[in-house]
Amino acid sequence: MLKYAVLLLLAWPAAAQDQYTFAQWERLQDEHRVAFIAGYIERLATMAATQPTQTTARHHSECIVRSRLIPRELANYLREYGRARPELHGSSVQHAMDSYLDALCGRLPN
Secondary structure, rough: OOHHHHHHHHOOOHHHHHHHHHHHHHHHHHHHHHHHHHHHHHHHHHHHHHHHOOOOHHHHHHHHHHOOOOHHHHHHHHHHHHHHHHOOOOHHHHHHHHHHHHOOOOOOOO
């Protein structure tokens, strides 16, 4: 299944991924939502690994690893989380995911 998600992600233009609102992402087919989240996780892990000043990215990345959630589970949980928060519907998927991860992992102290 992961191989299928990776293939979808590679076939999907990266620029289009960054332009989805939560509401648009929610209307995608399941496998496209999952591929988007898999790409988000990969970018988050890369950012956390290559930029030590990105403490929030590292915090979220480590939390995802500790939680042992797979992209499909994260996509499903994000979908339910966003549905319950209408204020996220017009925001980017990245903003909604950051909000969800803050709720799941706890926010870092400022």
